Amino acid sequence: MITRILTDVALMSAIGGILALIMVIAQRWLSNYGEVSININGKRELKVTGGNTLLSTLSDQQIFIPSACGGRGSCGACKCKVESGGGPLLPTERPLLTKEEMASNVRLACQVKVKSDIHIHIPESIFNIRRFNSVVEEIIDYTYDIKGITFKLIEGQSIDFKAGQYVQLESQPYEKIKDKVIRAYSISSKPELKDRIQLIIRQVPDGICTTWVHKHVKVGDKVNFTGPYGDFYLRDTEADILFVAGGSGKAPIKSILEHLKEVGTERRMTYFFGARTRKDLYLSEEMQAFEKVFTQFEYVPVLSHPETEDNWTGKTGFVMPYFKDAIRDPKNTEAYLCGSPGMISAVTKSLKEYGIYEDKIYYDSFG
Ligand SMILES: Cc1cc2nc3c(=O)[nH]c(=O)nc-3n(C[C@H](O)[C@H](O)[C@H](O)COP(=O)(O)OP(=O)(O)OC[C@H]3O[C@@H](n4cnc5c(N)ncnc54)[C@H](O)[C@@H]3O)c2cc1C
Ligand code: FES
Known part of the structure; x- marks a missing residue:
């Protein structure tokens, strides 16, 4: 009886092992697509080894498509037009594509695999x-x-x-x-x-x-x-500016302000910085110092949850109610927002209610 059980176990293990081996060989064989070509914008032709994602295949060729989430299929930054050869649209792509994008062959470069000759279209600026x-x-x-x-x-x-x-x-x-x-x-x-x-x-x-x-x-x-x-950068106009940032969202606004200090500006600018408590504030003196550099600039830190020991006498709560006094002419105001997705959507909604045009609201969402 025991000998029989042992024989059966050995037989099953052997069958399992053979099946696993067949799968490994099949996988190797199936994913060996050999040399394929990528035609870019009808102008360039790259010869590459197939089998990898479009994103990493291009990156190996020193062509860097934006991929803010690192290829996890969650940011949508890697959208590009795949004219032919991209295979069927994948379920992992659908949540990030609009109906119009799907209809015009927009795909996620991090999800599309290069398996055969493929024609793609990407902005020329990507080559920089x-x-x-x-x-x-x-x-x-x-x-x-x-x-x-x-x-x-x-x-x-x-x-x-x-x-x-x-x-x-x-x-x-x-x-x-x-x-x-x-x-x-x-x-x-x-x-x-x-x-x-x-x-x-x-x-x-x-x-x-x-x-x-x-x-x-x-x-x-x-x-x-x-x-x-990215396309989150200061537009070269005369419009009033509202900057709104939270946490590390201060980074690009700092760059913009330091740049404006170099080139000079007469534009009217208000900068709202949202933080929880005083210990979440930073670079405050540097930001306040811009009030002396520019003729029309105000830095407004707002604490949502000031602690008693903060002895905070500044503005509190959400930043949105304070926009009222800062917006002089909503039709001639641009807004630059940077921070968490929650902050971006709440502030965008509020700015539209104040009458700022949606296409004048620029943002980088750190989600
Ligand atoms: C255009 C842009 C600009 C940005 N600029 C800045 C900036 O200037 N400064 C800055 O600090 N950040 C910035 N960010 C955010 C930054 O890119 C990262 O998203 C952030 O730093 C988190 O990266 P991480 O690898 O540490 O976290 P991740 O490892 O990506 O994890 C993020 C969170 O998700 C959770 N998580 C991870 N994987 C899973 C999973 N599989 N399931 C469930 N939960 C998961 C983690 O626990 C964690 O809480 C920017 C983002 C964008 C899109
Ligand atoms: S890299 Fe983020 S979705 Fe493709």
Whole structure:
């Protein structure tokens, strides 16, 4: 009886092993697509090895499509037109695409696999995005959970960007995190500085990249990033400006203000910065100092939950009610918002109620 059971177990194990082997071989064979071509904008033709996502295949060719979520299919930044060869639309793409986008062959580059010859269309500006190597030059603790980190470019590299744009940082493996991840961070330094950039990074509990930055990165470490990305930058008009930021959302606004200091402006600007308590405020003196630089600028910090020991005599609660006094002519006002998705949607709704045109509300959502 026991011999029979043992024989059956051995037989089942052998069958299981053979099936697993067949699956591995089939997988290898099926995903071996050989050399395929990617035609870009009808102008360039790349010969690549098939089998990987469009996002990483292009990245291997030094063509960097924005991918703020690092290819997890949650940000939608990697949208591009796939004219042919992209295969059927995947369920992972649908939640981030509108009906119009689906109808006009817009796809998520991080989900589409390159399996056969493929024709794509991407903005020409993407060819300006480059990969940079840097050394960590300075780390400043702005608050208990926000650091400012300066990256000095190496090998004589220099970066051209518009104030407000972002880069994508590549983290390194640490502890249980075995792979690098890619995350988006707005540049907080001015574009006039071309040999270094500063980022302002808030620690997200259990966040892979921010834990690496806050707990593992040291001055002197080598760090890579790509950029510049994004269309969150100051429009060259005479309109009044409302800046609204929370937490590390201060980063791109700092870059814009430092840039305006360089080039000069007469525009009327009000900057609302929302924080929970006094210990969440940072760079306050630097922001207040802009009131002396510009003829028409006011910095307005607003605390949502001031503590008794904060002795806070400034504005409290939500930032939205204070917009009333700052908006002179809603039809001639642009708004620049940066912070959490919740803050962006609440502030956008409020600004529209105040009469600001939706297409004059620019934002980067840090979600
Ligand atoms: C355009 C843009 C600009 C940005 N600029 C800045 C900036 O200047 N400064 C800044 O601090 N941030 C910025 N961000 C946010 C930044 O890109 C990261 O999203 C953020 O730092 C968190 O990254 P992380 O790797 O530490 O966290 P992640 O590892 O991505 O995790 C984020 C959260 O999700 C949770 N999580 C992770 N994976 C899962 C899962 N599978 N299921 C459920 N929960 C999960 C984690 O526990 C954590 O709470 C920006 C984002 C965008 C899109
Ligand atoms: S990279 Fe974020 S959805 Fe594709």
